[in-house]
Amino acid sequence: MDTRTTNRLITPTSIMWKTVAEDCNLACDYCYYSTCGGKPQNEIRRIDDKLLERVVRQMMHHCEGQVSFAWQGGEPLLAGLAFFQRVVQLQALYALPNTTISNAVQTNGTLIDEHWAAFFRRYSMLIGVSVDGPEEIHNKRRRTGSGKGSYRRVMAGIDALKQAGVDFNILTVIHEDNVGQAAILMDWLADNQFQHVQFIPCMHFSAQDVDAKGQYRISPQQYGQFLCTAFDRWYNDGQPAISVRLFDNWLQKLMGSEPELCVHQQECPSVLVLEQNGDAYPCDFFIDERFRLGNANEDTLAQLLEEQRWSMFRSLQLRKSSSCETCKYLHYCGGGCPRNRTDLLKGNDRAHVDYFCESYRMLYAYGEERMRKLAHEWMAQQGIELPGRNERCICGSGRKTKKCCTAR
Ligand code: SF4
Numbered sequence: 001m002d003t004r005t006t007n008r009l010i011t012p013t014s015i016m017w018k019t020v021a022e023d024c025n026l027a028c029d030y031c032y033y034s035t036c037g038g039k040p041q042n043e044i045r046r047i048d049d050k051l052l053e054r055v056v057r058q059m060m061h062h063c064e065g066q067v068s069f070a071w072q073g074g075e076p077l078l079a080g081l082a083f084f085q086r087v088v089q090l091q092a093l094y095a096l097p098n099t100t101i102s103n104a105v106q107t108n109g110t111l112i113d114e115h116w117a118a119f120f121r122r123y124s125m126l127i128g129v130s131v132d133g134p135e136e137i138h139n140k141r142r143r144t145g146s147g148k149g150s151y152r153r154v155m156a157g158i159d160a161l162k163q164a165g166v167d168f169n170i171l172t173v174i175h176e177d178n179v180g181q182a183a184i185l186m187d188w189l190a191d192n193q194f195q196h197v198q199f200i201p202c203m204h205f206s207a208q209d210v211d212a213k214g215q216y217r218i219s220p221q222q223y224g225q226f227l228c229t230a231f232d233r234w235y236n237d238g239q240p241a242i243s244v245r246l247f248d249n250w251l252q253k254l255m256g257s258e259p260e261l262c263v264h265q266q267e268c269p270s271v272l273v274l275e276q277n278g279d280a281y282p283c284d285f286f287i288d289e290r291f292r293l294g295n296a297n298e299d300t301l302a303q304l305l306e307e308q309r310w311s312m313f314r315s316l317q318l319r320k321s322s323s324c325e326t327c328k329y330l331h332y333c334g335g336g337c338p339r340n341r342t343d344l345l346k347g348n349d350r351a352h353v354d355y356f357c358e359s360y361r362m363l364y365a366y367g368e369e370r371m372r373k374l375a376h377e378w379m380a381q382q383g384i385e386l387p388g389r390n391e392r393c394i395c396g397s398g399r400k401t402k403k404c405c406t407a408r
């Protein structure tokens with residue numbers, strides 16, 4: 001069936017909502033979204049209460065037992081504690097029986113104090129805090145509007161989270177100043193007892209200008225070397241002690257689960273991205289009129305989720321490059337992110353791979369043997385055997401060869 005011509009509904013269980021538009025109290029020099037230079041207006045542009053209630057109510061009726069909200073910015077905590085108290089109040093009001101509700105907040109960490117931490121703990125919110133590594137690295141790029149480094153304020157916020165027992169993870173952007181410092185970064189994570197980290201290679205582009213070529217501050221080779229060194233530390237003689245999302249996703253894939261990282265899924269996931277004003281998009285890298293699904297003030301959730309409105313976006317990742325189609329790592333990699341494929345929007349579909357393709361290939365070639373060994377051991381502990389090279393797939397991914405996707 002050609003889904004582009006039907007009115008089938010996408011059924012997302014996730015909304016990512018830009019809570020305060022572009023307002024942010026930091027002016028990180030690589031930010032692809034905020035343009036306020038770390039100096040938000042006095043009146044923060046938080047989500048209007050009527051819109052909040054309308055979307056939460058519809059989402060609760062639309063979801064089937066599980067729903068997650070990701071609150072992003074700008075800096076979402078600028079919305080204030082009262083805003084988030086209203087969020088959980090509305091979620092409780094409209095949730096159908098037996099609904100699991102998750103809330104995640106992505107923050108720069110500078111505003112977290114004991115009141116925020118107690119609130120996050122009470123409602124079991126998962127907090128992502130952006131830190132780029134040790135103080136001298138972090139402060140080069142993550143500065144206030146007046147140019148001061150933000151490291152100490154961020155670490156004070158993290159201490160408040162630790163004190164309150166809040167679940168949090170660290171997001172680290174990899175750029176010119178830390179791409180050659182993988183071992184130092186991994187040591188810093190361990191020294192600070194950070195258990196979960198996600199690395200994000202720095203891409204300097206505007207989400208609102210999807211035709212502009214991405215500008216990348218690190219080369220694919222630099223990022224590939226970074227991943228290989230970080231992998232050595234992560235592997236830790238077969239006893240990983242820190243969760244690195246990319247490596248964990250790879251291991252999960254070998255053990256039969258789909259990766260959580262959208263970049264390495266076979267198709268972009270169905271996450272509804274809302275701007276603070278209700279404009280809806282399928283991804284926050286594509287904030288452009290051509291990809292706009294509608295506006296949550298005027299359109300119902302069901303209308304925003306009509307499959308045909310998503311078709312242009314969906315088609316991007318389905319148009320894999322010819323290199324991906326024959327790549328022995330496609331089952332790990334998924335083909336990467338369409339935003340990193342130069343000229344994809346100009347219709348030059350097949351010629352370009354993800355800018356970081358070589359980084360992924362370096363990592364997979366370097367770590368595959370050890371990763372497969374780890375997967376074998378972990379599955380054996382659970383009483384499941386990983387198939388040999390010529391045996392049938394057990395992961396249920398339905399690949400054409402019917403051989404296990406991990407057995408090439
Ligand atoms: S376009 Fe890229 S960032 Fe957006 S959902 Fe797809 S893989 Fe993820």
Ligand code: SF4
Pocket residue numbers: 323324325327328329330331333334335336353354356357358360361
């Ligand atoms: S490693 Fe490169 S060629 Fe292979 S699937 Fe990923 S992006 Fe495509």
